Amino acid sequence: MTIKKTYEEINKKIKKGEAVVVTAEEIIPIVEEKGVEKAAEEIDVVTTGTFGPMCSSGAIINFGHSDPPIRMQKVWLNDVEAYAGLAAVDAYIGATQISESRGMEYGGAHVIEDLISGREIKLRALSNGTDCYPRREIETHITKESINQAVLFNPRNSYQNYNVAINTSDRKIYTYMGILLPKMGNANYCTSGQLSPLLNDPKFITIGVGTRIFLGGAQGYVVWEGTQFCPMSLKTDDGKTVYRGGTLAVIGDLKEMSPDYIRAAIFKGYGVSLLVGIGVPIPILNSEVMKYVAVKDEDIYTEIVDYSFPRLNRPSLGWVNYKQLREGRIRVRGKDVPTSPLSSYAKAREIAQKLKEKILKGEFLLQEPIQKFPKEREFKPLLEIR
Amino acid sequence: MLKKKVIFTFSSENVERPVTYQLIKKYDLWVNILQAKFKPSLGGKLVLELKGDEKQIKEGLDFVRQIGVQVELLEQEVLWDEKKCVDCGACVSICSTGVLSLDKVTYKLKFDYEKCIVCGNCVEACPLGAIKVTF
Ligand code: SF4
Ligand code: SF4
Numbered sequence A: 001m002t003i004k005k006t007y008e009e010i011n012k013k014i015k016k017g018e019a020v021v022v023t024a025e026e027i028i029p030i031v032e033e034k035g036v037e038k039a040a041e042e043i044d045v046v047t048t049g050t051f052g053p054m055c056s057s058g059a060i061i062n063f064g065h066s067d068p069p070i071r072m073q074k075v076w077l078n079d080v081e082a083y084a085g086l087a088a089v090d091a092y093i094g095a096t097q098i099s100e101s102r103g104m105e106y107g108g109a110h111v112i113e114d115l116i117s118g119r120e121i122k123l124r125a126l127s128n129g130t131d132c133y134p135r136r137e138i139e140t141h142i143t144k145e146s147i148n149q150a151v152l153f154n155p156r157n158s159y160q161n162y163n164v165a166i167n168t169s170d171r172k173i174y175t176y177m178g179i180l181l182p183k184m185g186n187a188n189y190c191t192s193g194q195l196s197p198l199l200n201d202p203k204f205i206t207i208g209v210g211t212r213i214f215l216g217g218a219q220g221y222v223v224w225e226g227t228q229f230c231p232m233s234l235k236t237d238d239g240k241t242v243y244r245g246g247t248l249a250v251i252g253d254l255k256e257m258s259p260d261y262i263r264a265a266i267f268k269g270y271g272v273s274l275l276v277g278i279g280v281p282i283p284i285l286n287s288e289v290m291k292y293v294a295v296k297d298e299d300i301y302t303e304i305v306d307y308s309f310p311r312l313n314r315p316s317l318g319w320v321n322y323k324q325l326r327e328g329r330i331r332v333r334g335k336d337v338p339t340s341p342l343s344s345y346a347k348a349r350e351i352a353q354k355l356k357e358k359i360l361k362g363e364f365l366l367q368e369p370i371q372k373f374p375k376e377r378e379f380k381p382l383l384e385i386r
Numbered sequence B: 001m002l003k004k005k006v007i008f009t010f011s012s013e014n015v016e017r018p019v020t021y022q023l024i025k026k027y028d029l030w031v032n033i034l035q036a037k038f039k040p041s042l043g044g045k046l047v048l049e050l051k052g053d054e055k056q057i058k059e060g061l062d063f064v065r066q067i068g069v070q071v072e073l074l075e076q077e078v079l080w081d082e083k084k085c086v087d088c089g090a091c092v093s094i095c096s097t098g099v100l101s102l103d104k105v106t107y108k109l110k111f112d113y114e115k116c117i118v119c120g121n122c123v124e125a126c127p128l129g130a131i132k133v134t135f
Helices: A007-016 A027-034 A036-042 A108-116 A287-293 A322-326 A345-360 B019-025 B054-066 B121-125
Strands: A021-023 A045-047 A050-053 A058-062 A074-077 A080-082 A090-094 A103-107 A121-126 A137-142 A149-157 A164-166 A173-175 A178-180 A212-215 A218-225 A248-253 A262-267 A271-279 A281-283 A301-306 A316-321 A329-332 A335-340 B002-010 B030-039 B043-052 B070-073 B077-080 B100-102 B109-111 B131-134
Touching: A021 A027, A021 A345, A027 A036, A027 A287, A036 A287, A045 A345, A050 A345, A058 A108, A074 A090, A080 A090, A080 A108, A090 A108, A103 A108, A103 A262, A103 A271, A108 A121, A108 A262, A108 A271, A149 A271, A164 A178, A178 B121, A212 A248, A212 A281, A212 A345, A271 A345, A281 A287, A316 A322, A316 A329, A322 A329, B002 B054, B019 B030, B019 B043, B019 B054, B043 B054, B054 B070, B121 B131
Parallel strands: A021 A045, A164 A301
Antiparallel strands: A045 A281, A050 A271, A058 A090, A058 A149, A074 A080, A074 A121, A121 A137, A149 A248, A173 A178, A212 A218, A212 A271, A218 A248, A262 A271, A301 A316, A329 A335, B002 B043, B002 B070, B030 B043, B077 B131, B100 B109
């Protein structure tokens, strides 16, 4: 007999405090012991987590109107430019924009972290002035309490699977994958593997538009497929299936978030990024869903890519699994190379635990997607047409 | 008992001298090699941690200077701000001496200060600014 559960049934159990919830790590030995069918019967929700640099992030802010009013056309927050080409007092502060006075040591991500932490931010705005918005300049201070809305809206987060970056050249290089030492001196990877949200539901059976998630310590939502979404799996030469192109666009109330789960980061020589903590609950609707959440680090493969090659398609140096990566050393072309994660496994685990506790306490209910993601998407390069 | 971290720089003239052997044998010092880089016949660099009697350390270092080896004391210190650290591990693979590692059970960062040679590599690798070198 195959088990089937609905969102309503699971939510009913959550409300009664009867739901059985475990993390994506805890489920592994359970499935090993009981098998997929039995585990699917007993477990209602599996929680996942990730905490890593997610560059395609930012916040929509509405400052409120000054008197006399201004239609802000250029906006700076702590000297970091925010995009103000929408209405009068709305702006979007992107995480990777850097400060005009301090350069790479402070950026949009820091503005976001400072806002969440309740710190005061200097706002400067310029305008041409209109009959209805006569003011041409303003300089003042804001906090998250003083403004109307502050909404984190990240167009591409929670990458399903990411490359391992390595450098075969003779010089140290500074990348968004961290510092890469010459002659394959180190290798950096960036996924929480068996805990990672989109590796636990690789075919998007349960995750779609409307899924309620843990975002930066608050409740958030998946609002669309992430940019560059490309859900099709691929096969390695020796026949292993690899999922890697899924991404999420997510939204949540920045005012409710915590600096424990949203942090600014500086990748030296590259720039500023935002570390985002995301947890996605996966409802065990049937045994197929259970089969996927039982995935282990040793079954998840990723490609080693040479970042010293300055082109779009970089050479591959083979495949490794997350168990090998997490052990701290991998072998590449016969060389023993130390590895670094960039994405915090300890934090990912903390997020999955936290989400589990919230569900167990009945504070977090599951939301069925109102629309599924597409099964196919082309990953287009940018052509230069003259 | 005193502890000191030192850097010895050898030239082609003195690179063959059995310095560590002498420090142990003659001056009764406890010697831990933190890093060694040598090009035979050209010279090299040795980073050591010495433990022993204050007088013995002083005399030992005088002896090393006498044979023409340049001696530098490592007075700097690396400070790790655990509160800022998110255990991302970006610093781990950049540290050649194995000071930094992620615990196999908790996956939290472990900092083994004893082995640190204050090279500063981890400072630039940490995206959170959680590691600093002080003078
Ligand atoms: S300064 Fe940092 S990188 Fe250098 S040895 Fe010490 S811990 Fe390792
Ligand atoms: S790079 Fe910085 S934040 Fe990351 S583990 Fe090392 S000290 Fe902690």
